[in-house]
Amino acid sequence: MRPRPAPQNSPRAHHRTRAETAPALLPPAAPLPLVPLALLLALLLNAALAGCAPPAPGPSQPPPPILAAAPATQAEPLARAAALLAGDSEFFSDQGPPQAPAQDALALLQGRTEPQARLLAAKALRQLGRFDEAVAECNRQILRTPRLAEAFVERGQSFSALGHGQRALEDFQAALVLDPKNIAALLAQGDAYFVLERPAEAEASYSRAIELAPERPLAWINRGVARDEQSRFQEAIADFTQALALDPAEPSALANRGVSRSQAGDIPGMCADYARACALGLCRRLHDAHAMGYCLPR
Template identity: 30%
Template sequence: MPQQNPFALTRVQLQQGRYKAALKTAKAAMARHPRDPHFPNLAGLAMCGTGQQRAAIAMFQKAIRLDPHFVDAQRNMAQTLILLDMADKALTLLDRMVANDPGDEGAQYLRAQALANLGQTEGAESAAARAVALAPKQPRNYNLRGVLRNTLGLTDLALEDFQAALALDPTNVDTLINISLPLARQTRYDAALDAARRAVDLAPSHVGAHLRLAASYVETGDRAAAQEAYRRVLVLDPQNAEAIEHLAALQGREENAALSEAARAALKHAGSRHRDRASLNFALARIAQQAADVKTEARHLADANRDMARALPYDAQRDSALNDAIMAYFPAPPEASAAQEPVMPVYVLGLPRSGTTLAEAMLGAHPLVHPLGEQIIAGRLLYPLIEAGTPFGATEVADVLERERQMLPALPRGVAAYTDKMPENYRLIGFLKTVHPGARFVHLRRDPRDVALSMWRGHFSGSALSYTYDLRAMAHRFNLYAELMAFWHRLLPGQILDLSYEEMTADPEAASRRLAGYCGLDWVPQMARPEETEAAVLTLSAGQLRQPVHRNSVGAWRQHQEALAPLIAGLDPALWPGLEE
């Protein structure tokens, strides 16, 4: 019986998931055929299958040395570098590939992934668009572009891409997972939950599908279902860092006692994966917090934030320049306008973790107010203009207004106002007042030390809040915030409602009455009971909002004063008067 071709045998073993056998076959073939680049390439794939990604890089490099034009090996190496959080090195390789062959759809697709991992989302979306143009029948290209467009706030376009991907492959689980979040952002919560459920039904062993389903339950306030969904993830993947972190936030002290063992075991195997290490340390910090073990909590929080700061470094110089550029646009207040809008925008803003979710819930409890949660539309439309120094005249205002109308979710009939609680819209108050002269601005104020502790305990999505992972960076950003809010108050006296978190939690009825009056609404009693809201919450505050209003976190910074020392020392007393020990 003739011996099977080693190339064909290795490919079959890889397809069957027999990675150890494939590696053995490929290495034996490498010894017999030392000049054939195919075998080190196959060996690299087998190593990736056994979790040896770093060793696989050397194999792909060897294959490329043997054949510098070996495209498959180049793509495999780029993909592995991306998986190892070495997107910069992957991008260097992919740029060369695209320069040699602009029609290489696979390289364009991987280039989009690399750019996305480096935070260059617009460049990534352009690369994904080129991949779509090169291979319009390939669902993965629409899927990736949809993810990137969703990140950029282009929700409608993202949904079009996901729908195009599903038209090509209706059973694509990744697309169903990805379409769920933008559906939720458009307040189509039933459709979002249905997409996540379909993904789980199609692929009961797909960890990502269960994670998205669990997140959908968190967003809609079904705490018990969310816990069960995260537990199913841990049955499939006992060391899944994301599930451990979220489950720790949802469970009580007794339930978390067992989870701590899983978190510690997973941490030992996390290696150099910064984000996984951070998630697990955040989980262990939460468990220590429940046990009132301040020292252990502080240690895990320091480790978690250090890992996140390495993954997402903060650019203080860029932030300072942006503050200066924003203020330079407004040597005088925006021109007043008598124009009336059919539905009034209410921007709920301030530092993240300052109480914006609670304030929006109070407003959203009013029958004439539709809460939209955190919309990234304003930043998506305005920051490119600011960074380019584009004049903000009538033409630009009209363009922003038209594009905003296209991007906003549909509003129910009969509402008088909608809320956008993107906290960091505080930077854009002057621009938003220019676009919407009748808009209301609700500014949440809270002791910056309590805000800092809440941020230090938090694990945020995306790179926009990279300053929260470094206490000195946090102090720098807090000072910029205080400087800018003082500027807006001078520019627009009496037009911004300051609402204290401490007062809001002490007397919800009085606070909600102030909110109603400022927005020109008749107060209704349910505004004082925001925990009864049925609205979905798509932020870190989702679990907390389901509890009655409380003051448990007021002054909590005092127990963590030593850990927060770099933040406290960095706060400018001139910008933060009245802070007492």
């Protein structure tokens, strides 16, 4: 995620990345709007053009499918692969996500054909930067199981990485038509809105995710970023503070709170947060502040 750049003389001189990105006891945001018919038709048309249109939901249709658990003899490799890929939404160091776990996961999934395994393979391909291959894998799964919301979420994340923001947003919206309580889709939809410079809609997506899963720090951090982008710095600070209440060792919450504190004029608070984030492995903000003459050691 990339909030606007700060003025050149500000300690906030670089964009914020998604790895630095969602809590506070604030009034609930407005609920997400219902998907209008025209938008739903557009989503289905887009999926059809990709060769994998999901059926439009209707009162006579069954609920979206749930991925079946693998037999006990096959479950261990899937569980190991999922564990290797579990860092997808978590903090990575300044050097970015390590690629070895994704490569190991892909090796574990070789030859596996069940949908859960193939979606994990698509996630591994995405983490390896092989986005076109990840999209192709998701396309195959959507053709096989067109009402599988997770496949649209995963494909949308690869579209986003490829810079196709509108296509990504359409996939996340399609996933939410199929499963309105899909937390991953809500978070990803918020990210897509943010990239498209629509922070109010991003905030609404994150607020809905918080409503459904208030224990998830990432949703609070991302909402804080969206509120900061709208110059609502105190509300952003409160969201980052709530994320830290849920996970005191979350460096992205500290780094982002430091940014909002700098915007609110609290330079000592900014420096304290940057120092704590650096102690947890996220040092870029502190180094940037040093380069501009802030937070220097005494």
